[in-house]
Amino acid sequence: MEKISKNKIKFLRSLRLKKNRDKECVFLVEGEKMVLEALQLSRQIVREVYLEKGQSIPEIENFEAVFELTSLEASQISGFKTPNKCLALLEYPAVKITNKDFTLVLDQIQDPGNLGTIIRLADWFGVDDIVCSTGTADCFNPKVIQASMGSILRTKISYLDLENYLESDERPVFGALLNGENVYQTKLPKSAILIMGNEGNGISPEIEKLVEQKILIPKIGHAESLNVATAAGILLSEFFRG
Amino acid sequence: MEKISKNKIKFLRSLRLKKNRDKECVFLVEGEKMVLEALQLSRQIVREVYLEKGQSIPEIENFEAVFELTSLEASQISGFKTPNKCLALLEYPAVKITNKDFTLVLDQIQDPGNLGTIIRLADWFGVDDIVCSTGTADCFNPKVIQASMGSILRTKISYLDLENYLESDERPVFGALLNGENVYQTKLPKSAILIMGNEGNGISPEIEKLVEQKILIPKIGHAESLNVATAAGILLSEFFRG
Numbered sequence: 109m110e111k112i113s114k115n116k117i118k119f120l121r122s123l124r125l126k127k128n129r130d131k132e133c134v135f136l137v138e139g140e141k142m143v144l145e146a147l148q149l150s151r152q153i154v155r156e157v158y159l160e161k162g163q164s165i166p167e168i169e170n171f172e173a174v175f176e177l178t179s180l181e182a183s184q185i186s187g188f189k190t191p192n193k194c195l196a197l198l199e200y201p202a203v204k205i206t207n208k209d210f211t212l213v214l215d216q217i218q219d220p221g222n223l224g225t226i227i228r229l230a231d232w233f234g235v236d237d238i239v240c241s242t243g244t245a246d247c248f249n250p251k252v253i254q255a256s257m258g259s260i261l262r263t264k265i266s267y268l269d270l271e272n273y274l275e276s277d278e279r280p281v282f283g284a285l286l287n288g289e290n291v292y293q294t295k296l297p298k299s300a301i302l303i304m305g306n307e308g309n310g311i312s313p314e315i316e317k318l319v320e321q322k323i324l325i326p327k328i329g330h331a332e333s334l335n336v337a338t339a340a341g342i343l344l345s346e347f348f349r350g
Numbered sequence: 351m352e353k354i355s356k357n358k359i360k361f362l363r364s365l366r367l368k369k370n371r372d373k374e375c376v377f378l379v380e381g382e383k384m385v386l387e388a389l390q391l392s393r394q395i396v397r398e399v400y401l402e403k404g405q406s407i408p409e410i411e412n413f414e415a416v417f418e419l420t421s422l423e424a425s426q427i428s429g430f431k432t433p434n435k436c437l438a439l440l441e442y443p444a445v446k447i448t449n450k451d452f453t454l455v456l457d458q459i460q461d462p463g464n465l466g467t468i469i470r471l472a473d474w475f476g477v478d479d480i481v482c483s484t485g486t487a488d489c490f491n492p493k494v495i496q497a498s499m500g501s502i503l504r505t506k507i508s509y510l511d512l513e514n515y516l517e518s519d520e521r522p523v524f525g526a527l528l529n530g531e532n533v534y535q536t537k538l539p540k541s542a543i544l545i546m547g548n549e550g551n552g553i554s555p556e557i558e559k560l561v562e563q564k565i566l567i568p569k570i571g572h573a574e575s576l577n578v579a580t581a582a583g584i585l586l587s588e589f590f591r592g
Contacts, residue, residue: 225580228573228576231572234570257573259572262571292592328474328475328476329477330473330476330501330504331474331500331501332499332500334474334583335470337580338470338471340580342584345587346587
């Protein structure tokens with residue numbers, strides 16, 4: 109295995125910032141499990157793999173571009189306090205949204221942990237298409253990737269102008285809004301768009317205008333609101349509970 | 351307003367650790383909203399309030415024990431990067447669980463963010479009683495309090511030996527388990543106990559033995575698992591959807 113160069117470490121470390129990821133359309137994933145999965149997925153191009161000295165993972169060692177690094181070097185690259193012993197450089201996947209069945213739309217979700225958790229939820233419920241407003245957190249942010257627990261590799265995430273997107277789609281548009289009707293009493297079709305809004309402000313006014321059915325999880329107790337990822341989980345469950 | 355002393359700052363800072371909170375049975379809450387709510391709740395004893403110089407909040411200034419502090423001093427006390435301008439020292443509430451209707455049981459939840467989110471969810475669905483295994487994260491951890499968004503003040507949380515607790519209760523015991531039956535096809539009574547397990551390992555074997563009905567959120571897609579807080583949200587929603 110070739111040793112990793114100082115320049116490469118510097119480059120990989122620079123990928124913590126979106127502008128640097130966007131320049132080359134690449135991002136970093138961490139951990140043996142996610143690296144192995146990326147190597148198996150046909151839609152995911154793995155450019156390089158980095159493996160800590162002393163680790164033995166046959167599927168990874170046999171890959172054409174593996175570099176060896178020390179644990180210090182791993183910690184210089186990793187976005188986390190406990191760096192992984194195995195990392196990989198992936199290309200942005202080519203995303204083609206199908207615009208059929210169910211699409212989850214995210215309007216200005218800011219917290220990377222929330223975004224990652226929502227991606228994981230979508231993947232659990234078999235929702236392939238996630239469409240984000242351009243102001244939503246970047247899905248290749250290391251914290252999003254971590255919170256998604258690998259689901260980032262299995263879902264199709266695109267960043268679009270939501271107004272254009274919603275206006276050109278014919279499926280019914282549902283939105284989670286505090287002035288919505290009780291979701292438990294709403295008929296929810298299998299083919300639909302569901303919009304979840306920003307953590308503090310909810311769905312933005314210009315997008316709310318395009319919501320055809322406002323839905324709400326009725327409050328029984330006293331909490332002022334629900335976390336957007338837990339709300340997304342409950343609403344997805346309602347759409348898919350069959 | 352009396353100025354805060356160096357010793358008090360040191361003491362308040364020490365409350366980041368559970369052992370120091372437990373010594374005096376006190377904890378710190380941050381932010382005007384939560385401090386105001388604590389002052390209004392009859393069950394919550396507020397020992398002292400700390401207000402940044404230049405802040406004017408009549409309800410707080412009129413409290414009998416308010417101390418003034420600088421923004422530097424606030425940052426020395428606060429558990430967060432962006433310290434709050436208003437904090438309060440609260441006594442542990444006297445918790446008396448009712449053991450009727452619905453109780454949420456947490457078995458070894460480790461992540462403070464997950465615990466806080468679950469407390470907020472319970473509060474949303476009107477679940478007053480939360481019973482935690484003694485190995486669950488401490489509910490007065492600053493990160494739990496923050497993630498609970500004030501719901502920590504409105505729910506009754508106790509730490510008990512779960513085996514004893516479950517054995518002495520007559521309500522049906524439900525548990526979220528991967529070998530459970532489809533929750534959407536399970537009859538869920540209003541009076542019940544629901545157990546959610548540890549993030550990585552689920553419900554521990556000795557507690558699983560006491561579960562009478564294992565339930566599962568069926569997977570449609572590919573994610574390996576769900577985050578415990580989002581799973582708790584979906585299951586609580588199923589119990590309370592009416």
